Amino acid sequence: MEFISQHPILVAAVVKIAVLLFIVMTALAYLTWLERKAIAHIQSRWGPYNVGAHGLLQPLADGIKFLFKEDVTPPAADKLAYLLAPFLALALGLSAIALIPFGPPSVRFPNGEQIFSVVDINIGLLLLFAITSMGVYGVALAGWSSNSKYPLLGGLRSSAQMISYEVSLTVSVVGVILLAGTLNFNEIIAGNGQPGQFGQTGHWFHFIPRWYIFPQIIGFLCYLTSAIAETNRVPFDLPEAETELVAGFHTEYSSFKFAMFFMAEYANMITVSCLATILFLGGWLSPFPDTGIWHYQIFLPSAGLLALAAYCAWNTVSEMRGIARLQLGVVTLLAGGGGLICLYRPIAEGVQGPFWFTTKILAILFFYIWMRATLPRFRYDQLMSFGWKLVLPVSLANLVITALVIILWPHLRHG
């Protein structure tokens, strides 16, 4: 007990990490559901439908299936590296999320600890890149240690791809750092909504938010492209090109080790979406001005939840299967209760930050899924020349032009 009272920061950090881990794991599970559902609807199918209402229990069923499958280790595999690879991939993918602030630092616990971020450090962005830059080891080790042809080729391909695109990923965000003048996430977000020198309230023409996406639109496009390539998603999913490489680096992995790679991929998707939100889309800031009728925007989370509750209630009535009806009823109650709680003004003000942050992340994740359902895969040489000959020079040019503009017209930085 004495230790706990002496180290409140440590205890708060552990509790926040546990809660965040729970939320992120649930989000990972339901991201797979969302992806299958969205792609299915884009392709005029139903997607998962039978396990729970609208397939809502499908992630749970998948998890149980992965747990109880036989865990095969190839006899010729390098045991240590084979075991280490999935752990490394998942651990790095999850720990990067711990650096993200999900809400404004002004919302605090009674003892002064920030509620919505685990840590608030001055070099947050740099540390995030440090963690994600290690992510390639999971893929490379998995490919090498399986001691089999397809994983080795897949591992080589994806290491080369991740190394190549990491360069342009890093260069494309430097423009934003130059504009913000800091590496701290909370300060970068605050810079996104900085009031201009002519008395504007954080918006151009009173309705376009002053986010860095507008001055840095080229950087944003470069970032988005490199981020998709960095997380090995379509159209850059060459590491797991089924027709050529079976399943790429994780061909030999089965059971929960495979699930860990799967979760790591989705955790990385969430991380790069969070980073895009923080750097270019204003993080937890609201896109609307705080004038006139927009004062009522603090009830938007409540309105969204109540709308979801109404939709689920309507589905509950029209649903035929008893169990599915029960599940929909539970979702209705949860969403409705949450919506009613958020009508209470202090709580409504508290959840503003996470609400906008989550909305923006979901929008980017949906874009990811949309791409996957729409685009065909690149050829390997196309991928490499696209990265090195187009994205990297363009992001470098963006960096040089941004620096020039800041030096020549310093007042534009916040203007």
Place this chain on the structure above:
Amino acid sequence: MIAILLFMVCAALAVAGAVTLIWAKEPIHSALALVLVMVALAVLYLLLGAPFIAAVQIIVYAGAIMVLFVFVIMLLNAGVEERTNFSKLAIPGVVLAFVLLLEIAHWMFHSAIGRALANGANAPTTEASTYDLSEMLFKQYLFPFEATSILILIAVLGAWVLARREP
């Protein structure tokens, strides 16, 4: 208390990684051990109040250079290392290392600077900010910085000349 504990663990990890690096027969295991050393060193930098250096250490060494090492080992499919039983050169090596250790111990316990360091006189009180670092790098030490970047440029050009196809 926690800082000392962290230092002990990371110092032990760094030494263990360095020993494994030499001991391991499989090249990839050696490379992984070196990554462990880099990360443990980064934590030590962090404890010394230099978070920027710590992050850059991981990005540059663990995230870039060692990834290339692993990549090349994978690409060449290097086999298990061959090993001879004993080398006579090891004897003077061990003696020299022992002498060096003694010298360091002597310096630490019997010189003014060493004693001051041991008593924590130069212990960092504040974290070095990124701003201070870039002030020094781009103003005070601008010339060495630019000279180093030209050196690196020459290395890149050299690699390009060696790697391009003969006309």
